[in-house]
Amino acid sequence: MVRINRQITIPDDELEISAIRAQGAGGQHVNKAATAVHLRFDIAASSLPRDIKQRLRALPDQRISADGVVVIKAQKSRSQARNREDAVARLRALIQTATRRAPARIPTRPGQAARRRRVESKVKRGRIKAMRGRTPPGE
Helix, strand or coil, X not given: CXXXXXXXXXXXXXXXXEEECCCCCXXXXXXXXXXXXXXXXXXXXXXXXXXXXXXXXXXXXCCECCCCEEEEEECCCCCHHHHHHHHHHHHHHHHHHXXXXXXXXXXXXXXHHXXXXXXXXXXHHHHHHHCCCCCCCCC
């Protein structure tokens, strides 16, 4: 059971965790031991609330595939158990970001001083441009 917060928990049967061989240097150990962990979590088939599912799918994260499956690969540690904990912690952090709602934006209008500065800069720019061009003959 993975606890996300007080209200949300994910049963272990919704997580698909498989051990794979880690990439990179490591000598003989890395060639024979499957210490890296692949965690797959199907958002649509999960028991998460509908609004959190929608926000999770909308996150701009490369770990979420187009069909709504979160794939996390953990291989930092030489221990499979620590890599499993790391993968679950990263999934927990990802789901926690989806539980937070973005505050509603309150549209504002530019103040009087900002409008005045904008007009003054436009007038100044117009004067600079008016100075360009050909000079009349005799000057």
